[in-house]
Amino acid sequence: MSVKRVAEYEIADDSDILRFVCLGGGSEVGRSCHIIEYKGKRVMLDAGIHPAYTGAASLPFYDTYDDLGEIDLLLISHFHLDHAASLPYVMTKTEFKGKVFMTHPTKAIYRWLLSDFVRVSSVAENDPSLYNDEDLAKSFDQINTIDYHSTMEVNGIRFTAYHAGHVLGAAMYLIEIDGVKILFTGDYSREEDRHLNVAEVPPTRPDILITESTYGTGIHRNRLEKETRLTSLIHSTISKGGRCLLPVFALGRAQEILLILDEYWDQHSDLEGVNIYYASSLARKCMAVYQTYINMMNDNIRKKFRDSKTNPFQFKHIKNIKNLDRFEDIGPCVMVASPGMLQNGVSRELLERWAPDPKNALILTGYSVEGTMAKQILNEPTEIPSINGQEIKIPRRLSVEELSFAAHVDYQQNAEFIDLVNAPNIILVHGESNNMGRLKSALLSKYHDRKGTENEVKVYNPKNCVTVNLPFKGTKIAKTMGFLAETAPKDGQFISGVLVQKDFQTGLMQLSDLEEYSGLTTTILMERQTIIVEAGPELVRYHLEQMFGNISILEESDDSIKLRIMEAVEVSHIDNRATIEWSGSIMNDTIADATLAILLTVDSSPASVKLSSKSCSHSHGSHDDTNMSSEPALELSRAEKIQNISAVLRAQFGDTLEIHEDGSHATIKIEAMVADIDFNTLEVECKAPSLKQRVAHVLNRAISLASPLLPKLTSDSNPAIKAEIKSEAEPEIKEEVQPDTLKIET
């Protein structure tokens, strides 16, 4: 009788209900915060404040949720205060101890916005502020960043960020927990504008779509019409001798409005001499951020940047002012000022000053939240209360117009996106209850004929603190592996082992079989990064070999390649997309960093030009002299050579490299491993073979690049040696390995 190596067992499992809770943003706009619970994992989406309230009243209902301390992961969709402003509170004043992720530009802008928020809220309100600068700084350092299109994994929860339009840095997240996929849109837009990419439809179909419903079933005017209306309204107000007030949120859509105005002023010389002011203390600081991230914006703005070689956000006709101290209010002008909903600050002060004059105009370009002055004034009251006291009434004669540039989808765009995403469950958030209700009815009648079929679409519009329960058929089968599979247990008998869930397969095995059957050691963080590399697979391979020496080729064809570097990092290159995958540890991360650095320069490297010109029938003579190694060798002093070599080593190993004072040798320390480089013999001493091999390769390359006269090193390139590295620094992020006892039901 043969031994059965693999057996399958059902796991008694009562955790296949997915729970969704809104702590904020449920049937309202403001304080967005949602929680997903599934299979013992918890993900929080956004942590905002409500702009119509102050202090503790503006927070999501954190105190109603008992398990804040159990949350694994918190994803922030974008930097707007209604999505991000209670993050420092969650991180420093509650039990929460999960990982926090946002995109790079979101993190950069978040920093400035929130310190401004701390300043404004502690001055303007009597409420004790929710957190101070110190809390902000402390929590800021613990925020992780994610690139668009990269996939990360925390405690078995995989998530990928996609463009959401809306504002710079805004992301949608596709989250996967044990095979169940959830797409969270955050605030999103599908209309091309002057600077942002529109929201993308992710390539996989989610089981649940959590989407904003801000505009409900409303339909936007088309963009051109809106822009024309905006500029002509401003132009006519100025011609009459009036002033225009455009309240905006300090950053984000303000930049789009400024791009429109700057362009219009360029085309209308009669407006010369009429000032456009942008009153924001953050304008100057964030200019740099907007410049840095031009590569994450759309083709329009990148082209503008390339063609003019200047920062398109460095406006020609717009004057930045910090506050009203130096503002001379002497005639027609345009004032773009925060806050966007006229709650306080510069925009409110000017509203009160300009409201009595009918020549003036107020233009609301953002979404106005219930309970704010912006919402109130849309009803065109004859008088408005002053910020200095409800009893002080100010006559309102200025004209009021709403022209939304808010970059939220309207019904048409939302419905089209919902169709494309094609999720069987839709949860509506971020909408006033009327708008949300109308959207729900519209969707239900749209999908009416699918009712009762397997393509049925369910739509939910939960209120705050109400739980939505969604049943999912999760993984029910565990396969025994190794020793446990060799003997068949009797009915009702208990067996125990380590339950390993990997890529949503569940296996049961003895601890001693763990490495052989699961490939797991202890702490593994799988990371993946994809970038565009236009060069062909041959060049990619050439450059990586130059750096790392022997690399293992896993697959190769004319137009694709898959290879493994230092037994640690896998690189695949197909259709101009290079994907790097590695399991996270300090050593692997540095190899992955080095790999990424090389891939990023492949397209522009002189060697690429040279190599590709070889295969081309026309000769590109001018390129030939760009290859460094064919240049005549320069006479360098020993000190200069060592300096050059050190620079190359430094570029690869960063702060882990230390050059000895007398210049005789250098050390590289990565965790417990130390490599010593003797500059006299050019030999590498290191007990860890993987590090030794890598240092030797980099040194070799450094010698040939920086100092061609020195003799080449031979490197120890034994690919079979694999270092066992245990990262103790980041134990929280790991593959699921949980001991468990199973009841067998055969």
Ligand SMILES: [Zn+2]
């Ligand atoms: Zn927003």
Ligand SMILES: [Zn+2]
């Ligand atoms: Zn929002």
